[in-house]
Amino acid sequence: MIGIGLLLVCGMFLLIGRLIQLQLVETESYSKHHINLIEASINQRTQSYVLDEGRGTILDRNGIPMSESIPSLVLFPFLKEREWPLEEVAQIINVTPESLERSFEGQLQPFTFDKSLTIDQMKEINEQSIPGVYAVHKPVNKNPLATHVIGTVRPNPELIQSKYPEKWAEGSIDEETKLGISGLQLAFDPFLLSEGDTTLLYHADRQGNPLLGLDVKYFSSTDSFYPLQVKTTLDTKIQKNLEEAIDDSGITNGGAVLIDIDSNNLIGMVSRPLFGSEDPLGKGAMNQMVKGYFPGSVFKTIILAAAYENEVKDTRLFDCDQNLYRDGIGNRTLGMLSLKDSFAQSCNATFTQLAEELIKTDPDVIEKTAEKLGVETTVGWEDKLYHYENFKQFPDESSPIFFKDEKDKRIRKAIDQTAIGQLNVKLSPLAIGNMMATIGRGGEAKDVKVVSDILYRNGTTFLSFKEISHDENLSKNVIKSLQKSLREVVVSGTGNAYLNDLPIQVAGKSGTAELGEDVSFDHQWFAGYFPYDSPKYALVVVDFERKEKQYRAYEAFATVVKDLYQNER
Known part of the structure; x- marks a missing residue:
């Protein structure tokens, strides 16, 4: 009995040690894979939709963003499991209720409904304050201009850690943060670097339904000064x-x-x-006008x-x-x-x-x-x-x-x-x-x-x-x-x-x-x-x-x- 008792006590201490490791010691860099347990736990109980990755904006000489953004309707998949004013939203955006309902088929994550909105439609939808229905300005890469001048970005965990060690250590950037690899994105990367995205998110239960009393939240780590904007001389x-x-x-x-x-x-x-956005380093990647x-x-x-x-x-x-x-x-x-x-x-x-x-x-x-x-x-x-x-x-x-x-x-x-x-x-x-x-x-x-x-x-x-x-x-x-x-x-x-x-x-x-x-x-x-x-x-x-x-x-x-x-x- 004494032996069994000692084993139970040792086992309890091992479990307590394991909890200390997970909850206090390696919360942001667990195992050799450097898993952020806090972030993972949040992700486990939330669903999110990234509106903007937080990278700085590139403007033309008149202050117009070179990347287009369009008014869009973002819908969360939990809506298909609950009652919400579907017909009213369909009427506002001038589509049939059936087409709006069909858009949820196969959707497991928040998504953008395939129809651009007017400013008045955005305003009217947001005034309804419907949980899971959000009208936002969504950046798009449709028919981008001056692609070779502006350049491209992509994640590179090893490079970003060596290039920005201080930001990496403080946790403002991670392996998913995108780096500029060509053009202005490369030249001005230190000024454009994202330090947090803008996200719509909600807390969910195990089945993915929103927890009672918690609506969709707008989360952004940006302030009135950052990220910076690069004003080009392009028109x-x-x-x-x-x-x-x-x-x-x-x-x-x-x-x-x-x-x-x-x-x-x-x-x-x-x-x-x-160049194709799916292969930014492939055929056509080089800006021939500077070669x-x-x-x-x-x-x-x-x-x-x-x-x-x-x-x-x-x-x-x-x-x-x-x-x-x-x-x-x-x-x-x-x-x-x-x-x-x-x-x-x-x-x-x-x-x-x-x-x-x-x-x-x-x-x-x-x-x-x-x-x-x-x-x-x-x-x-x-x-x-x-x-x-x-x-x-x-x-x-x-x-x-x-x-x-x-x-x-x-x-x-x-x-x-x-x-x-x-x-x-x-x-x-x-x-x-x-x-x-x-x-x-x-x-x-x-x-x-x-x-x-x-x-x-x-x-x-x-x-x-x-x-x-x-x-x-x-x-x-x-x-x-x-x-x-x-x-x-x-x-x-x-x-x-x-x-x-x-x-x-x-x-x-x-x-x-x-x-x-x-x-x-x-x-x-x-x-x-x-x-x-x-x-x-x-x-x-x-x-x-x-x-x-x-x-x-x-x-x-x-x-x-x-x-x-x-x-x-």
Whole structure:
């Protein structure tokens, strides 16, 4: 009996120890799986519906959320087991009672009824105070805009714990908290990071029915200051038109960049193909507008700028019947052309000859000229921000490439290929747009901004991003000559057939980059600015899968110009 008694006492102590472990010691990190027992117990006796994950909002330049939210009806499944004014709710939202009743079939968790509401319907439903019936603004991802610019988020337990150890330790984030993995979501993740969601919840009994006296509750851990809001320089209306112009033109691999010349703010950016939300790292995940590609003859703009700065005259003649190596007849017989006409007609021989002469005098002339045009390095806004030494608004942006190896500057054919934007030359559409904005602005090079401010949740300013200008600039005379040459491309050159009859005068440069003899398509570019007399916008359109006799880049460029003209009349 004594032995049995001792066993019972030991067993009791073991049970008490186990209870202490569960109730007091490992309440928030039980076992090797780090289970939060408090949270699990709450989840066991509640049903919930997450309205908002609590991540900060991304706004356009007018303060409009870039992610759409619609008035929605949220219903809780316990309603099918009890009497509630179903017919009255159906009448308010203009549906049949039968369709509303059928929506509960198979539902085990709170759900959104498949019909958007009006503001008046929301108000009328909420005035009824029906337990389990809630009219709310629900964020949706239907037809999102600027998806590549905004970027994507997803959970990553290991990364979030190492990236934010203090928040992890205090329990404000967990393994379900989503991290930014691309675009603005990645760049501004420390400011957008969720510290708690907004939820509708109710306490339930074992059968899932609400406990007596307890209604559906609105729970939110946010306050009037957090989460923060990122105010971009994008314009949702212009962005929508830009995306439609690209899609309507038939460009499925390419995109566009639109920059406000005065502020050098990005107004719109489109990259195709799109990525699927179910596979955010799959096909189409990359924002091609910030990655480097062969610019083709658009690169001749830099060679022309270097020539003007080294006092090559517009009146100088070049033999444009020759091929790019000037050792035979080319594909086009253009005769003897002046420098400006050579640029308008995109004569390869002129620019290979100029590049050879310029590099012989100064091996770094291309890089130096590119710096003055604002494209020698990455062009996105970059500066110190708090403890971030090199905070980048475009974290995915590629650095430009001019020469892959210094020895290429001593090889004639390598220089010739470089002069026409081939061989190893790589520039992003964003960089080329920045170059056109610099020329249109009169020569002042600036970083491109896509975010103007970070705001508190109540709309007051947390911080603003200053404008960053560069010290090295081309002279006013060189810029004026460049502007005239870019205009001549549209008046009498390669852009004449598609862009000369627009309601606004356009200046710009075309480009076709070849990808090899075995590739059935090439890259087609048109980059420029408008209106010519008082520049306001710089625009780049690129089609990365252009086949012979397709001119989709020109068509999309023209459509955007017309849309902006119509909107501003």
